[in-house]
Amino acid sequence: MSAAGNTRERGFFLLLAGLCVLTVFAGFAPSYYLKNVIHAPPPLSAMTHIHGVVFTAWVLVFLTQATLISRGNAALHRRIGMLGVMLFGVVATVGVATALNAGRAGHAPPGAPPPLVFMALPLMGIAATVCLFVAAIWNRSRSEAHMRYMLAALFSMTPPATDRLALAAGYPGVSIVFALVMMDVLLGVAMLYDYITLKRIHPAYLWSAAVFLVTEAGVAWAFHSPAWLPFAQFVTQS
Numbered sequence: 682m683s684a685a686g687n688t689r690e691r692g693f694f695l696l697l698a699g700l701c702v703l704t705v706f707a708g709f710a711p712s713y714y715l716k717n718v719i720h721a722p723p724p725l726s727a728m729t730h731i732h733g734v735v736f737t738a739w740v741l742v743f744l745t746q747a748t749l750i751s752r753g754n755a756a757l758h759r760r761i762g763m764l765g766v767m768l769f770g771v772v773a774t775v776g777v778a779t780a781l782n783a784g785r786a787g788h789a790p791p792g793a794p795p796p797l798v799f800m801a802l803p804l805m806g807i808a809a810t811v812c813l814f815v816a817a818i819w820n821r822s823r824s825e826a827h828m829r830y831m832l833a834a835l836f837s838m839t840p841p842a843t844d845r846l847a848l849a850a851g852y853p854g855v856s857i858v859f860a861l862v863m864m865d866v867l868l869g870v871a872m873l874y875d876y877i878t879l880k881r882i883h884p885a886y887l888w889s890a891a892v893f894l895v896t897e898a899g900v901a902w903a904f905h906s907p908a909w910l911p912f913a914q915f916v917t918q919s
Contacts, residue, residue, distance in 0.1 A: 691751040693874055694828055697867065698747040701835050702740055708842025709733070711849065732779045736838075739765075739772045743835055750828070762821070769814055776807045784917045790844060792853025794904050797913040801903030802857065803841070809896040810837045813889055826885040829871070833889035836867040837896075861897055868893060 706714060711721050713733050725733075742765050749758040780803035783789070789799040817830035840860035847856035872886045903909035 688751075690874075690878065691747075691828075694832055695747045695751040697832060697871060698744050698835060701839055701867070702744050704839055704846075705737075705740055705842045708839075708845040712845065726782075728775075728779055728782055732775050735768065735771050735775050739768050740835075740838075742768060743831070746831075766818065773807055773811055777804065780804050780807070781917055784913060790853070790856065791848060792856055797910060797917065798904055800913050800917075801909055802900050805896050805899045805903070806837060806840060809892050810834050812892055813837060816885070816888065820885070825883060829883050829885035830889065832871060833868060833886065833892075836864050836871075836889075837893070839867065840864055861900075865893060865897075 711719060713725070713729075715721075716725070742761065746758055746761060746765060749755070749761070780800055783803075784797050784800040787796045789796040793799040793802075813830050813834035817827050817834060820826035820830060840857075840863070842860075843863045844856045844860035847853075847859040852859065868886065868890060872882050872890070875882045875886060
C-alpha cells in the first residue's frame, strides 16, 4: 500500500475508534458519566465505580494509541503499548467480577433474560474481546493484522453501551439484539473499507467475524438452553 493509502487507512481506523468512544460515552452517560449531573438512581457500588474507571481509561488509551498511529508516531505508540496490555488485563478481570456480582445480586437490564441467564452475554463478550486482544498482541509485529484485531476488540466492547441506547429509546425487547447487530455492523463497515481500498478483506477481519459469530451463537444457546444455568450457578457460588 502507498504512503497515501496508509495515511487514509490509519485515519479511517481513528474515525472508527472515535465513533466507538462516542458510543460508549452516549450509552453510559445517564447511568455513569453524567449520573451526578442528572441525579439518576440508583447509587453506584464500589465495583461499578472501579469498572467504570478502568474501562474508561482503557478506551481513552485505545483512542490515544489510534491517534498516535494516525500521526505516524509509532515509537510512542509502542512505549504506551505495555501500559495498554496491563490495563486491558485489569479491564477483563474487573469485567468478569462485575458480571458475576450482577448475577449474584440478581441484576439484569429491562427486557433481558433472568440475571443468571443474562450473565452469559457479558462473560462470553469478555471472552471474545480477550481472544481478539491476544490475537492483536500476537501479531504486534504485523501492523496490518495488529490494527485490525485491536479495532475488532474495541467493537466487541460496544454492546453494553448500544444496549443502553436501545433501552433509553424505549426498546427493551430488542436491545440485546440491537447491540449485537451494531457490533456486527461496525465490523462490516471495516471489512467493506478493506474491500473497497484493497480489493480484498484482511484475514484478521475474517477471523474476527468468526469470533463474533461463535460468541453470538454461544449467547443464543445460553439464553435458550437449560444447560447454561448449572454453570452460572456454580460460578456465582464459588
